[in-house]
Amino acid sequence: MNSRKKNILSLKSxxxxxxxxxxxxxxxxxxxxxxxxxxxxxxxGKILDPNSGPVDKATVRLENKVANSEAVLTDSGGSFSIxxxxxxxxxxxxxxxxxxxxxxxxxxFLTVNNKSQINREIKILPGGTLRGVVTLxxxxxxxxxxxxxxxxxxxxxxxxxxxxxxxxxxYTYRDDATNTxxxxxxxxxxxxxANRSLLNISLDAGGLSVLxxxxxxxxxxxxxxxxxxxxxxxxxxxxxxxxxxxxxxxIHEQLILSDGATQGNFEFQDVPAGTYILEISHPDYHTMEKxxxxxxxxxxxxxxxxQLTNVAHFGDQFKAYDLTLSPGGHQIAYIRYEPGSPLxxxxxxxxxxxxxxxxxxxxxxxxxxxxRGMTWSSDGRYIMxxxxxxxxxxxxxxxxxxxxxxxxxxxxxxxSLDVAQPAFAPVGHRxxxxxxxxxxxxxxxxxxxxxxxxxxxxQVVVVPERNDQVSQNQFSSIEFGVSDRILYSKDSNSAxxxxxxxxxxxxxxxAIPNLGVDTHSVTFSPENDRVAYSRTTAGVQGTYIANVDxxxxxxxxxGYGRSLEFSQDxxxxxxxxxxxxxxxxxxxxxxxxxxx
Numbered sequence: 001m002n003s004r005k006k007n008i009l010s011l012k013s014x015x016x017x018x019x020x021x022x023x024x025x026x027x028x029x030x031x032x033x034x035x036x037x038x039x040x041x042x043x044x045g046k047i048l049d050p051n052s053g054p055v056d057k058a059t060v061r062l063e064n065k066v067a068n069s070e071a072v073l074t075d076s077g078g079s080f081s082i083x084x085x086x087x088x089x090x091x092x093x094x095x096x097x098x099x100x101x102x103x104x105x106x107x108x109f110l111t112v113n114n115k116s117q118i119n120r121e122i123k124i125l126p127g128g129t130l131r132g133v134v135t136l137x138x139x140x141x142x143x144x145x146x147x148x149x150x151x152x153x154x155x156x157x158x159x160x161x162x163x164x165x166x167x168x169x170x171y172t173y174r175d176d177a178t179n180t181x182x183x184x185x186x187x188x189x190x191x192x193x194a195n196r197s198l199l200n201i202s203l204d205a206g207g208l209s210v211l212x213x214x215x216x217x218x219x220x221x222x223x224x225x226x227x228x229x230x231x232x233x234x235x236x237x238x239x240x241x242x243x244x245x246x247x248x249x250x251i252h253e254q255l256i257l258s259d260g261a262t263q264g265n266f267e268f269q270d271v272p273a274g275t276y277i278l279e280i281s282h283p284d285y286h287t288m289e290k291x292x293x294x295x296x297x298x299x300x301x302x303x304x305x306x307q308l309t310n311v312a313h314f315g316d317q318f319k320a321y322d323l324t325l326s327p328g329g330h331q332i333a334y335i336r337y338e339p340g341s342p343l344x345x346x347x348x349x350x351x352x353x354x355x356x357x358x359x360x361x362x363x364x365x366x367x368x369x370x371x372r373g374m375t376w377s378s379d380g381r382y383i384m385x386x387x388x389x390x391x392x393x394x395x396x397x398x399x400x401x402x403x404x405x406x407x408x409x410x411x412x413x414x415x416s417l418d419v420a421q422p423a424f425a426p427v428g429h430r431x432x433x434x435x436x437x438x439x440x441x442x443x444x445x446x447x448x449x450x451x452x453x454x455x456x457x458x459q460v461v462v463v464p465e466r467n468d469q470v471s472q473n474q475f476s477s478i479e480f481g482v483s484d485r486i487l488y489s490k491d492s493n494s495a496x497x498x499x500x501x502x503x504x505x506x507x508x509x510x511a512i513p514n515l516g517v518d519t520h521s522v523t524f525s526p527e528n529d530r531v532a533y534s535r536t537t538a539g540v541q542g543t544y545i546a547n548v549d550x551x552x553x554x555x556x557x558x559g560y561g562r563s564l565e566f567s568q569d570x571x572x573x574x575x576x577x578x579x580x581x582x583x584x585x586x587x588x589x590x591x592x593x594x595x596x
Contacts, residue, residue, distance in 0.1 A: 440466020
């Protein structure tokens, strides 16, 4: 495992690491950076017509509930670029009238991160229409009913006949990466009547969806209810900064400010009978939505407790033995976990970090080993991993390399009793790994591209640290950080740092305090001023972040696993989820803002 780190260490971080190495100031608590306004992102892409040809002068913009971006036009090649985008979640909307027909596309929930450049290729298709009728119980005049198309900001008000229509809508679609359908929702409201909703409405390109007729129930003026519930945040006490909304209403929104005696509680009063969508959101967690109904004459509704999570998975089909991020942080390479499929199990795949652009196998019979690590070279050319020998239990493992674009596999070592956790340096082709034959150690070496192929040269001993249980790998991580610091974790022994130049001197190996002996998969943050790691002991299971000297450890998630790596901007941790309920799914954990 090897995260790609910044090549130049700041003076502050360098001084901190020197303290850790020399042990001169045991009271040091690590670097703590002040909060700052995150720099804007860039959204690039290409707009295509129904025949996959480029669309010139299509209008493209970003939308969310706060503000829309300025619209831009595509060039003759269909390309567009929206610059200076404040980090956040947006819908990407593209449209153009072609041969008198309005063509549109809407891509929902596009996350723009600071320092990031996002690329999307989108096909615009003829716009469709949603049409329906909503009536009022006991009345023949059905005018004045507000109809909201959730997520688009579009609203219409009915006339006497109760008819409504939303023309020029983008087609709905399935996100193959997450196997999620992005559909439309409608809400209907009028004072004195029960609110109603129509959910999960699909719309084909150029199509017309005529929806079922909805009737709003006439309410007694006293027919309102108090809606209560509670919010908890995964791995955190209290629920401060959580926003709770009843969508489709103008007044039912609440910000949970206090973590006092009523921590996490919310209450909405005088909510009319009807069907609603409850939305719960927090900047450090994934948003949750829940549908609920208030019946006529019901005066109290308890929605119970809802927990927000900061863990997201790429989908049931994305399972892995190990993963590693590309140097720029835009791609994931992983060894596929699919025991029921001998042609793909243990093969190396590459996909983008959003899990939506592609998912391509680059190897052929790679036979990657369980939980023994993989790493991507700093120039992006090579992926190194451990292969398990299925034929000879006396010589189990060897170190291999493959081009990141695919091709032949290079065998770098002979089969030995144990090989684990190769990790490239942040610059160049030096790397470290654990090897055990007649003796064992963490070795340093250099990958060289010779006319005859890839070979290992200039091998040296870093520290004589061996696997004591050959049948079960003890090394859950080894990482090559800036300033040539080696960071590694070993089962039941916590985590350690040692300089690359230690030359076998165990006196230069330092245990990182406070992390716990059950620490797994320790990894540097992008600035090398913090470490993230997983713990597996019952009662303390989860993922943690601490200062690089081990001070101020903080649990950030109940999720835990192997192959932890920070995203380039430090906002997410990628990992292989080893919880029983999510066995080996590829996932991410949101890093709290104050730890980024």
